[in-house]
Amino acid sequence: MTAVLVVNSGSSSFKYQLIEMDTETTLASGLVERIGELMGTSSHTVLETPITQATETVTVERELPIADHTAGFAVMLEAFRTHGPSLEAHAPVAVGHRVVHGGARFHEPTVITESVERDIDELSALAPLHNPGALQGITAAIAAFSAVPHVAIFDTAFHQTLPPEAFTYAINADLAERFRVRRYGFHGTSHGFVSRAGADFLGQPVDALNQIVLHLGNGGSVCAVRAGQSVETSMGMTPLEGLVMGTRSGDIDPGVLFHLHRRAGLDIDDLDQLLNRGSGLLGLTGHGDLRDVITAADSGDGPSQLAIDVYVHRLKGYVGSYYAQLGQVDVISFTAGVGENSALVRARALEGLEALGIRIDPERNEAKSRVARRISADDSAVTVLVIPTNEELEIARQTLATVL
Numbered sequence: 001m002t003a004v005l006v007v008n009s010g011s012s013s014f015k016y017q018l019i020e021m022d023t024e025t026t027l028a029s030g031l032v033e034r035i036g037e038l039m040g041t042s043s044h045t046v047l048e049t050p051i052t053q054a055t056e057t058v059t060v061e062r063e064l065p066i067a068d069h070t071a072g073f074a075v076m077l078e079a080f081r082t083h084g085p086s087l088e089a090h091a092p093v094a095v096g097h098r099v100v101h102g103g104a105r106f107h108e109p110t111v112i113t114e115s116v117e118r119d120i121d122e123l124s125a126l127a128p129l130h131n132p133g134a135l136q137g138i139t140a141a142i143a144a145f146s147a148v149p150h151v152a153i154f155d156t157a158f159h160q161t162l163p164p165e166a167f168t169y170a171i172n173a174d175l176a177e178r179f180r181v182r183r184y185g186f187h188g189t190s191h192g193f194v195s196r197a198g199a200d201f202l203g204q205p206v207d208a209l210n211q212i213v214l215h216l217g218n219g220g221s222v223c224a225v226r227a228g229q230s231v232e233t234s235m236g237m238t239p240l241e242g243l244v245m246g247t248r249s250g251d252i253d254p255g256v257l258f259h260l261h262r263r264a265g266l267d268i269d270d271l272d273q274l275l276n277r278g279s280g281l282l283g284l285t286g287h288g289d290l291r292d293v294i295t296a297a298d299s300g301d302g303p304s305q306l307a308i309d310v311y312v313h314r315l316k317g318y319v320g321s322y323y324a325q326l327g328q329v330d331v332i333s334f335t336a337g338v339g340e341n342s343a344l345v346r347a348r349a350l351e352g353l354e355a356l357g358i359r360i361d362p363e364r365n366e367a368k369s370r371v372a373r374r375i376s377a378d379d380s381a382v383t384v385l386v387i388p389t390n391e392e393l394e395i396a397r398q399t400l401a402t403v404l
C-alpha cells in the first residue's frame with residue numbers, strides 16, 4: 001500500500017487527508033481549527049473498512065487548547081493513534097502541502113527544501129493572508145514526518161502558462177515589474193483536475209479540447225483551458241478579481257475605492273476588509289452562503305433576487321468572454337459547492353446561449369448525483385458537464401508523481 005498525507009494549512013487551522021494511492025481511497029481526513037486561541041477544536045474522520053471501499057465513516061471531535069501548528073500536528077498524530085488508521089501500517093511515503101501563492105517562481109510541484117521554504121516565505125509579500133499559514137504548517141509537518149519528502153503544490157502553478165497579454169495589467173510597466181504586479185490566477189489545482197477529468201469523461205486526450213471550467217465555491221473563478229493549458233483565468237494578482245463570490249466583490253472599477261476613500265473616509269484596511277470580507281453575496285444580502293440567498297429570494301426578498309441576478313450576469317459575461325478568447329469551445333464544466341449543487345445557477349449562467357451551441361437538458365441538470373455527469377442536451381455542440389472537484393486527491397497524485 002502506498003499512502004500520501006495531504007495537508008492544507010491556514011493561519012489558524014489545517015485540514016488533512018491520508019489517501020491510499022493504489023485505490024485512491026481516503027483512509028482518514030480531519031480538521032484542526034482555532035490554533036492559538038483559548039480553545040481549539042479538532043475532528044478526525046476514519047473510513048471504517050477501507051479494504052472493502054465501504055463509504056461508512058466515523059467522526060470524532062475534541063475541544064482542547066492548541067498553541068501552534070506543532071501542537072496541532074501532535075493532536076492529529078494522537079487522533080491517528082487512538083482512532084486509526086495506523087500510521088505504521090499506512091505510513092505516508094510523502095506529504096503534499098497546498099500553498100496558495102507560488103508567484104512567477106513555481107510552475108510545478110516542488111520538493112520542499114530550506115531554500116523553497118525561504119521562497120514561500122518571501123512570497124508572503126504577495127499573499128499575506130495565505131502563505132504564512134502554509135509555511136507554519138510545512139515547518140510543523142516536516143518536524144512530525146521528518147523521514148519522508150514534503151512537496152509543495154501551488155494554486156497558481158497551473159496558470160503559469162497564461163500568455164503575457166492575459167497576465168499583464170495595463171499600468172506603469174516599471175512599477176509593475178518592481179512590485180511583481182501581474183495576474184497569477186488561483187484554484188489551479190482544481191482547474192487542472194477538472195479539465196483532465198472532463199477529457200477523461202469524453203474519452204478524449206486533453207490536448208484535443210478547448211474547455212471552460214467554472215469553479216464556483218465560496219471563492220470562485222473561471223478558467224479557459226486550451227489543449228490542457230490555462231490561457232485565461234478570472235482571478236488576478238490576488239483572489240479578489242473576477243466573479244461575484246460569497247464575501248468578495250470580484251471585478252469593480254478601482255475608481256470606487258478612490259471615491260470611498262475621499263468621500264466616505266474609508267482607509268486602505270477598511271477597503272481591504274470591505275472588498276474581501278464584506279462584499280459579494282454577503283454585501284448585497286447579508287448572507288454569504290448562496291443557499292440562504294436562494295431561500296430568501298424564493299420567499300420574495302428583493303435584494304436576494306438582485307444578488308442572484310448580479311452573480312449570474314457576471315458569470316455569463318465570463319463564459320462569453322472566454323468563448324471569444326478560445327474561438328471554439330468543446331466542454332464547459334461546473335465544479336465546487338455551487339457548481340456541483342446549484343441547478344439554478346447552472347441553468348441561468350448558460351440560458352439563451354443556443355446560438356453559441358450551448359444547450360442544457362433541464363432534466364439532466366436537475367438530477368442530483370455525486371459523480372461526473374453530462375447536463376447538456378444530445379444536440380448541444382458544446383458538452384456541458386458537472387464534475388466534482390477533488391483538490392486533495394490531485395495534490396496527492398502530484399505529490400506521488402514528484403517523489404517517485
Ligand code: ADP
Pocket residue numbers: 216217218219246288289290291294336337338341342
Ligand atoms: P470553498 O470555496 O470554501 O471550498 P465549496 O466549494 O465547498 O467552498 O462551496 C461552498 C459553497 O457552495 C457554499 O457557500 C454554498 O453557497 C454553495 N452551495 C453548496 N450547496 C449548494 C446548493 N445546493 N445550492 C446553492 N449553493 C450551494
